[in-house]
Amino acid sequence: MTATGEGAATDIAGAYQAMSAMPGRSIVPETSAQKLLGVTPRTTSQWLADIGL
Numbered sequence: 596m597t598a599t600g601e602g603a604a605t606d607i608a609g610a611y612q613a614m615s616a617m618p619g620r621s622i623v624p625e626t627s628a629q630k631l632l633g634v635t636p637r638t639t640s641q642w643l644a645d646i647g648l
Contacts, residue, residue: 614620624630637645 629635
């Protein structure tokens, strides 16, 4: 698998598709990093403002 191009995108999409079918791969709210770390993701607008755009 290469790091660029359509082939890589297809491979990555396939990997995510396979992982989504595996038991226990879901992130439930109770065990999410957001809950465990007590953080809230920034919105796109917040992120852009933070980087000066």
